[in-house]
Amino acid sequence: MTTPAPSIFSRIIAREIPAEIVHETETVIAFRDIAPQAPVHLLVVPKTSRYRDVAELAAGDPALLADVVATAHQLANEHADGQFRLVFNTGANAGQTVFHVHAHVLAGGLTEGTLA
Ligand code: 5GP
Numbered sequence: 001m002t003t004p005a006p007s008i009f010s011r012i013i014a015r016e017i018p019a020e021i022v023h024e025t026e027t028v029i030a031f032r033d034i035a036p037q038a039p040v041h042l043l044v045v046p047k048t049s050r051y052r053d054v055a056e057l058a059a060g061d062p063a064l065l066a067d068v069v070a071t072a073h074q075l076a077n078e079h080a081d082g083q084f085r086l087v088f089n090t091g092a093n094a095g096q097t098v099f100h101v102h103a104h105v106l107a108g109g110l111t112e113g114t115l116a
Pocket of ligand 1: 019020034043089096097
């Protein structure tokens, strides 16, 4: 069996490709989405590549999921007015394209129907 190639987010975490990083701890990293769909569009990403999506993360490490949510709240306070939409696309048919769990933080004034 071959090892899957590292996801684009693992390569950002490893500083192999650039990103506009706005927050980093031992467990999570956050950076601006390359194709923003709101005035503030950040991605909060657990550093571990063990979990493909939020369902796996919730089952495997609920404390890390809580860390992601708390980080989203903190960033919404720092980058907007504290109000935010949190989106976890889960599965290709739901629009997920990167299979390394991540939260979209959308803030700064959303129009009706804006979904990442
Ligand atoms: P998904 O569709 O998996 O929920 O979200 C993946 C997100 O990653 C998309 O919103 C996409 O714009 C973003 N993205 C993909 N490649 C890169 C990249 O190289 N850098 C950054 N900053 N964002 C990326």
